[in-house]
Amino acid sequence: MSKKEKILIITGDAGEGYECLYGKHRFEEAGYEAIIAAPSVKRLNLVIHDFEPGWDTYIEKPGYIVESNIAFADVKTEDYIAVLILGGRAPEFLRHNEKAIEIVREFDKTDKFIFSICHGIQILTAAGLVKNKTVTCYENVRFEVEACGGNFVGKNEAVRDGKYVSGQTWQSHPDFYRMVFECLNEK
Template sequence: MNRKILLVTGDGGESYETLYAVHRFQEEGDIAVIAAPSRRRLNLVMHDFEPGWDTYVERAGYCLDADLTIDEVVVSDYDAILLLGGRAPEYLRNHAVLLEVVREFNRQEKWIFAICHGIQILVTAGLAKNKELTAYEHVRTEIEMGGGTYSTQQAIRDGNMVTGQTWQSHPDFYREVFSCLKEQ
């Protein structure tokens, strides 16, 4: 299809979510471009759910090179943006340029996809208000404080946004993502 999709992550980003996204877009003939705070090799991590733990555990994951910096992003070059999860959104949501990039995707009515903790960036950008969103369950409070409604669905579409809970939501999430992209 040759659509160009911007994937945003950084150190501490979820390894499986990132690599799965790159491969799924490539399988569809799309161009996946990784943007991060700096152009270098990123240290991704893996999160899993272990019996008896109150939260997820984290292990070292794969490394992946960023194609460009967030500061270099030109929104008009892309068909959609995907905000990936893991711990990276904890600090990426404080990146002023990234917040403006996400807002510009919204102003241009382009697709905005977010999964897991990536929704934290949407909330900080002020885009959760009056939206129905899903995310990792412990991001629920942030969604609600941002004026959104939390859904327990694995993936949900509201307007130009599709959100997913975790990497375990990939089948539902990407089914919705590719349904949206086919509407273009």
């Protein structure tokens, strides 16, 4: 690559810290420029979701802090070859952000890769982009996927459907990023 190709990472406060930093570093390690987009340019408070014995679902702890590079309002999708939508609790409020929805719809419309992990699928469901798609995500988001016409697959750590790659949780990173980089090597 002569000029570094860019990959957009969508998150916000309460984004999953491990998904954010792991993704950013994997892309940079491979020679891409990873740009973190959020509602505004600021320090983002990430979280750590983990699984504890005796709990029916994940627990949340404060995580790392990371700077966003660009506000959603300033994103030009033509500058990026793919988008990664992170999980955590950020998608819970970002799915109501019209600009975030517009961004992912534009990636879909221009037939670019869309990578989603964990709760990130909530942004895709809100954008109307999972209908007739086979995806995976955190198991307790399954209802939203199915209610929006998507086909949830829970037995796989990661799933590819055309230009879409989805993963269940940060524990899915090995399978998820294998698929992500297979996609990026196709372009």
